[in-house]
Amino acid sequence: MRPHHCTLHGGCCTIFTTMPTRSRSAWALLLNVFLLSSPGPTDVGRGVLGQEIIQVKGVFDTVYLVVVNNSVQKIFAFNHTVSRDKTEGVRVHVNVISEQAKSPVLFVIRQQKAVVSFQAPLMLRGLYQRKYIYQDVSRTLCQSEVKSELQMQYFYVDVSTLSEKNASVQLYVKRIKHFILGTAEPFKFNATPSQPQYFRYKFSDGEESVIVKVTSDSVFPCSVLSIQDVLCPVNDLDNNVAFSGTYQTMTKKGAITIQRKDFRNSSFYVVVVVKTEDEACGGALPFYPLKEDEPMGLGNRSKILTVTVVPAVNSLAYVKGVLFSLGIFLAFYLLTLLIACWEHSRQQNKRERLLGKMSPPDQCDPLLAGSYNSQSPDLYTGSPACPSYGSCENGSTLGSEAITDSMESDSTYGYME
Numbered sequence: 167m168r169p170h171h172c173t174l175h176g177g178c179c180t181i182f183t184t185m186p187t188r189s190r191s192a193w194a195l196l197l198n199v200f201l202l203s204s205p206g207p208t209d210v211g212r213g214v215l216g217q218e219i220i221q222v223k224g225v226f227d228t229v230y231l232v233v234v235n236n237s238v239q240k241i242f243a244f245n246h247t248v249s250r251d252k253t254e255g256v257r258v259h260v261n262v263i264s265e266q267a268k269s270p271v272l273f274v275i276r277q278q279k280a281v282v283s284f285q286a287p288l289m290l291r292g293l294y295q296r297k298y299i300y301q302d303v304s305r306t307l308c309q310s311e312v313k314s315e316l317q318m319q320y321f322y323v324d325v326s327t328l329s330e331k332n333a334s335v336q337l338y339v340k341r342i343k344h345f346i347l348g349t350a351e352p353f354k355f356n357a358t359p360s361q362p363q364y365f366r367y368k369f370s371d372g373e374e375s376v377i378v379k380v381t382s383d384s385v386f387p388c389s390v391l392s393i394q395d396v397l398c399p400v401n402d403l404d405n406n407v408a409f410s411g412t413y414q415t416m417t418k419k420g421a422i423t424i425q426r427k428d429f430r431n432s433s434f435y436v437v438v439v440v441k442t443e444d445e446a447c448g449g450a451l452p453f454y455p456l457k458e459d460e461p462m463g464l465g466n467r468s469k470i471l472t473v474t475v476v477p478a479v480n481s482l483a484y485v486k487g488v489l490f491s492l493g494i495f496l497a498f499y500l501l502t503l504l505i506a507c508w509e510h511s512r513q514q515n516k517r518e519r520l521l522g523k524m525s526p527p528d529q530c531d532p533l534l535a536g537s538y539n540s541q542s543p544d545l546y547t548g549s550p551a552c553p554s555y556g557s558c559e560n561g562s563t564l565g566s567e568a569i570t571d572s573m574e575s576d577s578t579y580g581y582m583e
Contacts, residue, residue, distance in 0.1 A: 224323065230337040231263075232325050234271065242323040244339060248312050253366065255345030256307040258323065260286045261336040269329030277321045279310045280398030286335060288360045290404055292443045293451060300360035306342065308398035309366070311431070347436065349376070352474045357389070357440050358467050362402040364394075364437040367475050375425045375478040378436055382418050382471045388447035389469055391420040392437040400435055407439045415446045423478055440469050 217237050224230075224242035232240055248254065260273060270285040288300045307321065327333045344353055347367040357363045369376070380391050394400060394411035401409050414420055426432055445451050 224339060227340050228338070232335050232337050233332050234325050234327050234335075235332050236328050236330055239324065239326040242325070242337065242339075243320065244323070245318055245320045246341070248309070248317050248319050250312045250315055250317075253309055253312065253346055255309060255342030255366075256321070257304060257340055257342050258307065259304045259336075259338040259340070260302070261338075262286045262301045263334040263336060264332070269327055269333070271325060271327045271333050271335050274324040274326075275305075275307060275321060276324065277307060277310070277398070278319060280308045282307060282399055290359055290442050293445055296443070296452070298359065298442045300358070302358075302360060304361040306345075306362075306364055306400075306402070308400050309345075310398065311396070347473065347475050349373075350474065350476050352472050354470065354472045355438075356468060356470050357438050358469070359387075359404055359440050359442045362407075362437065362439045364400055364402050364435050365473065366396065366433060366435055368433040369426045369429075373426065373477060374480050375423060376475050377478045378422050378424060379474045379476065380416060380420045380436075380438060380471055381474075382416075382469055384469060385417045386444050386447070386449055387467045387469055388441045388444040388449060389416055389420075389471065390414070390437075390439045390441060391416055391422060392435075392439065393422055393424055394435045394437055395429055396431055396433050396435060400437065402437050402439060404439055404441050407437065411435075411437075413437075415441075417447050436473060436475075438471055438473065440467055442467070 217239055219239045219241065221241045221243060222230075224244040226244070226246070230242070234240055244256075246254075246256070258273070258275060260271075262271060270287055270289075272285050273283065275282040282305060284303060284305060286301070286303045288303045290298045290300070292298060310319075323337065323339070325335065325337065345365055347353060347365050349370060353365070355363050367376070367378070378391070378393065380389075382389070390404070390407050390413055392401070392407050392411050392413035397410075401407050401411075407413060412422060414422060424434060441447075443449070443451060
């Protein structure tokens with residue numbers, strides 16, 4: 167067997183040898199497998215404007231140092247297998263090494279049913295158009311629904327810039343193992359304004375509503391909790407998180423109740439975004455820069471949070487609680503009514519007994535009159551209260567003297583002229 171030599175043509179290696187046919191086929195097969203598995207350039211082409219386009223087969227969990235300018239553009243092609251029962255997320259991390267103030271590096275991530283684009287350094291606007299520039303940018307890719315048991319998904323990361331000078335960036339693509347949230351399983355993560363996080367939760371069988379709770383040990387920086395439907399793209403930046411779904415600002419605790427009927431595919435995204443400023447949460451605003459259009463200082467805008475999804479109270483429990491409360495109120499009112507009726511009856515009986523004991527006595531009855539004076543004259547007639555034919559107290563009758571005196575005394579009154 168004579169030695170062989172290799173000649174490169176456009177990044178591919180062709181072997182020339184005089185080995186037997188079977189040996190040549192085996193060596194060619196091994197070489198092709200090696201070339202397909204290598205992360206080096208696989209294709210070089212030209213764009214419409216004459217720029218060089220280099221396509222690279224990307225590998226997960228590998229840090230790439232990418233150098234581009236207005237004449238060179240690079241495309242990283244990734245693929246991964248996704249199962250229907252277990253959905254994994256993909257996160258793209260970018261770090262700008264060179265100074266790219268005027269001409270940022272553009273990243274366009276093309277998926278099967280979505281396109282995500284951003285620039286690095288990433289510029290976000292605050293209140294009164296304050297500028298905040300972030301060198302480290304991380305974005306989670308939106309995952310489409312998987313209908314088959316296993317599905318191969320492809321996506322491409324395009325890196326380009328309009329800068330004439332070389333722009334150096336680090337590119338890192340990794341899989342997210344904890345992309346699916348479990349019921350009552352806390353998960354801790356870190357987020358910044360340029361590195362938002364979102365996860366997916368799927369309702370289990372018989373689960374109608376859940377409560378999404380997000381907690382943090384620190385009050386600031388201010389953050390946003392958003393619940394969005396499983397659609398692409400996901401609004402996960404400070405300048406667009408309020409455009410879809412339900413959201414609330416939070417400092418240390420936040421919670422949103424979610425019902426299954428509001429989501430057609432029985433799943434939703436839990437999006438957590440850290441705001442560039444704390445004004446929305448009652449915090450102080452930084453001083454305005456002295457120079458116009460000058461970037462603001464970033465400070466420490468990193469926040470550690472914990473997300474937990476717990477089952478909420480179902481409709482049957484609500485009905486039971488309402489009925490229990492109504493039962494307590496009805497029992498209280500019934501008891502009050504019974505006490506009032508009993509008290510009314512007791513007072514009525516007491517009043518009747520008192521009236522029976524304190525009825526007015528007969529004035530001429532010596533046994534019931536007591537200390538009543540039968541000889542007391544009437545206020546109008548002047549005659550005694552007891553009639554003359556009866557006896558009062560001692561049974562004696564009026565004498566003629568009293569009558570005569572009364573008549574004589576009455577005759578003394580008259581008119582005088």
